[in-house]
Amino acid sequence: MVHTVVAGFDGSAESRAAAEWAAREAKLRGLPLKLVHVWEPVPEPIAQAPLLGAETQQHWSERIPREAAEGLRRRHPGVDVTVEQISGRPGEVLTRVAKDAELLVLGSRGLSGIGGFMVGSVGQAVVAGAEQPVVLVRAGEQAADEHAMDPAGIPSAATPFRPVVLGLDTDTPHEAVIEFAFDTALRRETDLLVVHGWNPPPYYAYGIPVDGGLHAELSKKDAAALKDVLRPWRQKFPAVEVIEESRFGSPAIHLVDVSREASLVVVGRRIRRSPLGAHIGPVTHAVLHHAAAPVAVIAHG
Known part of the structure; x- marks a missing residue:
C-alpha cells in the first residue's frame, strides 16, 4: 500500500x-x-x-x-x-x-x-x-507562519522552522504520540519543545497554605519523571534538540501559550469505543480550539 x-x-x-x-x-x-x-x-x-x-x-x-x-x-x-x-x-x-x-x-x-x-x-x-x-x-x-523571524522581524520560508511542541502526559505516555512529534521535528530540522503540566495535591485548591518545600519537591519529581520518559527517545532521535518544560498548572493553558511560537502542536487522543460515541478529551479539545498554530491529534490505545 x-x-x-x-x-x-x-x-x-x-x-x-x-x-x-x-x-x-x-x-x-x-x-x-x-x-x-x-x-x-x-x-x-x-x-x-x-x-x-x-x-x-x-x-x-x-x-x-x-x-x-x-x-x-x-x-x-x-x-x-x-x-x-x-x-x-x-x-x-x-x-x-x-x-x-x-x-x-x-x-x-x-x-x-x-x-x-x-x-x-x-x-x-x-x-x-x-x-x-x-x-x-x-x-x-501561511507557509511563513511556521518559520522563525528573519533579521527584519518577518517570518520567512527561508528561515528555520519554529519548534514543534509536544504535550506529554508522563503518567500515561504513548509511543505513537511521542514518535510523531520527534519525527516531525527531525523532518523540519527544528527543536522539539516537550511540555508537561502538573497539578498540586488537592488541598492546594482549598486555600490551605502552600508548603514551599513540598512544591519544590513535587516540581523536581515531575521534572525527573519527564526526563525519564524522554531518555530513550533522545537516544532514538539524537539529531533532535529537545527542550523539556515541566510546568505547574493546567497543561492546556501552557500548550496554548507556547503555541504562539510553534510550527506545530502535537497532542494525543485516546481511542475509545463506546455506545456513547468517541470524544476528544479536555486537554486536546482546549488546544484544538485555542492554539495559535496547526494542531496534530494522534490517536492511541
Whole structure:
C-alpha cells in the first residue's frame, strides 16, 4: 500500500489552507498528496428543484478541485497531487479515507482577532473518530507562519522552522504520540519543545497554605519523571534538540501559550469505543480550539 497525505477539500478558504499545508508536509515526507472532495447527495425533492444548473454543479464538483490541484503542483514542484471525489457524508467519508493515509489534514475557520480554531462538526467528528493522525489548519495559515523571524522581524520560508511542541502526559505516555512529534521535528530540522503540566495535591485548591518545600519537591519529581520518559527517545532521535518544560498548572493553558511560537502542536487522543460515541478529551479539545498554530491529534490505545 502506498501511503499518502490526504487533505479534505471543499473549495473554502480553510480547506485551501489545509491543502497548502498538506502539500508542504507531503514534500517533507516524500509522499503523494490526495485532495479528497466529498460530494454530499441532496434529498430527492431538493435534487429535482432547478436551483443549480448542471454546468454550475459540474464546476463545483470537478473544476474547482482540479484547479486547486494544478495550483498546488505549480507551487510545490515534485509533489504528486491527485484528486478524488467521493459521494457521502463528509465526516464519515473522511474518517474512512484516513484509514489508508499516513496523515489527514483538515481546515478550520480561524477565530477573528485572536489565535485559535473554530472546529466545525465535520472536523470534530473526524478528529474524534479517525485512528490515523489528523492535523487541523486554520484558514489563512501561511507557509511563513511556521518559520522563525528573519533579521527584519518577518517570518520567512527561508528561515528555520519554529519548534514543534509536544504535550506529554508522563503518567500515561504513548509511543505513537511521542514518535510523531520527534519525527516531525527531525523532518523540519527544528527543536522539539516537550511540555508537561502538573497539578498540586488537592488541598492546594482549598486555600490551605502552600508548603514551599513540598512544591519544590513535587516540581523536581515531575521534572525527573519527564526526563525519564524522554531518555530513550533522545537516544532514538539524537539529531533532535529537545527542550523539556515541566510546568505547574493546567497543561492546556501552557500548550496554548507556547503555541504562539510553534510550527506545530502535537497532542494525543485516546481511542475509545463506546455506545456513547468517541470524544476528544479536555486537554486536546482546549488546544484544538485555542492554539495559535496547526494542531496534530494522534490517536492511541
